[in-house]
Amino acid sequence: MELYEYSAAKLSAMMEQGEISAHELCESVFRRIEGTDPEVHAYLTLQKEEALKQADEVDKLRRSGESLPPLAGIPVGIKDNICTKGLRTTCASRMLHNFVPPYDATVIKKLRAQYAVIPGKLNMDEFAMGSSTETSYFQKTANPHDLTRIPGGSSGGSAAAVAAGSAVVALGSDTGGSIRQPASLCGVVGLKPTYGAVSRFGLVAFASSLDQIGPFGRTVEDAALLYDAVCGPDSMDATSVRRDVTPIAPQLHASVKGLKIGLPHEYFEEGVEESTKKAVMNAAAELEKAGAKLIPLSLPSTGYGLSAYYIIASAEASSNLARFDGVKYGYRTEHFETLEQMYENTRSEGFGDEVKRRILLGTFVLSSGYYDAYYKRAKMLQQQMTREFVSVFEQCDLLLTPTTPYTAFKLGERIDDPLMMYRCDVCTVPVNIAGLPAVSLPCGRDDRGLPIGMQLIGPHFSEARLLNTAYSYEKLIGGFPPMPRLAGKEGAK
Amino acid sequence: MNIDVRHIAKLSRLHLNEEEIPKFTEEMEKILAMVEQLPPIEGEGTLLDPDHPMELREDKAQTLYRRDELLANAPEVEAGCVVVPKVVD
Numbered sequence: 001m002e003l004y005e006y007s008a009a010k011l012s013a014m015m016e017q018g019e020i021s022a023h024e025l026c027e028s029v030f031r032r033i034e035g036t037d038p039e040v041h042a043y044l045t046l047q048k049e050e051a052l053k054q055a056d057e058v059d060k061l062r063r064s065g066e067s068l069p070p071l072a073g074i075p076v077g078i079k080d081n082i083c084t085k086g087l088r089t090t091c092a093s094r095m096l097h098n099f100v101p102p103y104d105a106t107v108i109k110k111l112r113a114q115y116a117v118i119p120g121k122l123n124m125d126e127f128a129m130g131s132s133t134e135t136s137y138f139q140k141t142a143n144p145h146d147l148t149r150i151p152g153g154s155s156g157g158s159a160a161a162v163a164a165g166s167a168v169v170a171l172g173s174d175t176g177g178s179i180r181q182p183a184s185l186c187g188v189v190g191l192k193p194t195y196g197a198v199s200r201f202g203l204v205a206f207a208s209s210l211d212q213i214g215p216f217g218r219t220v221e222d223a224a225l226l227y228d229a230v231c232g233p234d235s236m237d238a239t240s241v242r243r244d245v246t247p248i249a250p251q252l253h254a255s256v257k258g259l260k261i262g263l264p265h266e267y268f269e270e271g272v273e274e275s276t277k278k279a280v281m282n283a284a285a286e287l288e289k290a291g292a293k294l295i296p297l298s299l300p301s302t303g304y305g306l307s308a309y310y311i312i313a314s315a316e317a318s319s320n321l322a323r324f325d326g327v328k329y330g331y332r333t334e335h336f337e338t339l340e341q342m343y344e345n346t347r348s349e350g351f352g353d354e355v356k357r358r359i360l361l362g363t364f365v366l367s368s369g370y371y372d373a374y375y376k377r378a379k380m381l382q383q384q385m386t387r388e389f390v391s392v393f394e395q396c397d398l399l400l401t402p403t404t405p406y407t408a409f410k411l412g413e414r415i416d417d418p419l420m421m422y423r424c425d426v427c428t429v430p431v432n433i434a435g436l437p438a439v440s441l442p443c444g445r446d447d448r449g450l451p452i453g454m455q456l457i458g459p460h461f462s463e464a465r466l467l468n469t470a471y472s473y474e475k476l477i478g479g480f481p482p483m484p485r486l487a488g489k490e491g492a493k
Numbered sequence: 494m495n496i497d498v499r500h501i502a503k504l505s506r507l508h509l510n511e512e513e514i515p516k517f518t519e520e521m522e523k524i525l526a527m528v529e530q531l532p533p534i535e536g537e538g539t540l541l542d543p544d545h546p547m548e549l550r551e552d553k554a555q556t557l558y559r560r561d562e563l564l565a566n567a568p569e570v571e572a573g574c575v576v577v578p579k580v581v582d
Binding site: 098099100102103235236238239242301304306307308310311318322325326327328329330331332336337338339340342343344345347348351356357359360361363364365367374377378380381384418419422 | 496508521523578579
């Protein structure tokens, strides 16, 4: 077995015991990147020299007898909308193709304090707007399980890198499903934390009231380790919630005895593939056998989630993206005489079509005469959906649903039909609307061998409960399937 | 729902060319038809979350960045200032 194939938890222990060095691990991950990325295209920017330097620093500290945190020396891939000082951060947009942040996001500061190694920046949908990573200005990322299919999005590069072994763990961001949906389609674990659990400082804003940074891992424990490393309050983000934080990874236990799991029937209705329903219900049966209690219930407003989401998210996006004007940073058009022309041409040349659609929709729903009919009603619906979640959590501890209605589709299959693309998010957007935490984890394959994911949703700040339940399921099935075989010189191993 | 994409684009500081107008109009109309499916709903549209009042940090000046670092990303800089086209005669 090659080093890149191990879990972060195992690698951490191996480094601690002196069996391997951080340098060797970093070399192994870069060999894997060089072997697979010409086909997977997960990375937008690599920094091998800097990563090896970070790894050498870890080895030096360890030799001097220092006791290091669990992520020390672990290669963590970073979605390209999270600012990394001195390392290009593009949001996969022409608008930021040359942007080198003068500061680190809070999550990056925390990773550096843990001596994590950063191999590079990962591809995504432009400004995180999309569900297939195909709206990236630079490249299309392939699903490591089938290179002709999409990895999901918008954090498609993060999910694909973790699935392919070209990162041990990775950070993504989730506004309407952008961590959970690609995790599901790539067969890895992805956690969308409670709104306010992780600082958004340094995350390029898309929809500020919905965005949240979260981890990807090939095991539940790895996702927990990365979550523990980046969560917590931050004075630089006024929406980050002040509360005590207890690390979750060291207390994971495999017991679901007495746990009440709700099954909202709206998430199993039309549009959800039979193989997905079956896989999720099989997982429910496994958890029941292990002592959990299944409770059928209803979340009546679920069907309105997509409407509320696309109104709120686009409204906030149209406002947030007003800052891209060609003045202070990023792309500037060469074709202008007046200031007005400079703004318009910079934005028209710098943004792709999906970003333009969302800006137009957002501007429309906020414009005079339409605000009450769209934005205000969507915000009221948001409250109603939140109340429904609060009330079902009086009957159960968490909810189990499919993460996506279907498995990975072909590259190019839906890119010309925005509505078909938006429907990918039907099971994930209600979670962002209500600010809840949710985790997606693998629960089987369809008849084409493509991964199916299930989603566990919990009350605010129930990350420990969610990850414990996910961990129990992982243990019940004897661990998740091994990494997909990839063609290419490294993939054959 | 008819939507005046030309006007919305103007408000958004986006320039759409003549070929793009019908394409975006059609797409926007389809998207609006989807998002219009909201239930009749009663209540206040208060946008604040009483359970999570935001806490602001102390309003104190801090030196976090150097001017030259911040200006390094600007498309055009002169004498420590960003350069834009003339706006007043």
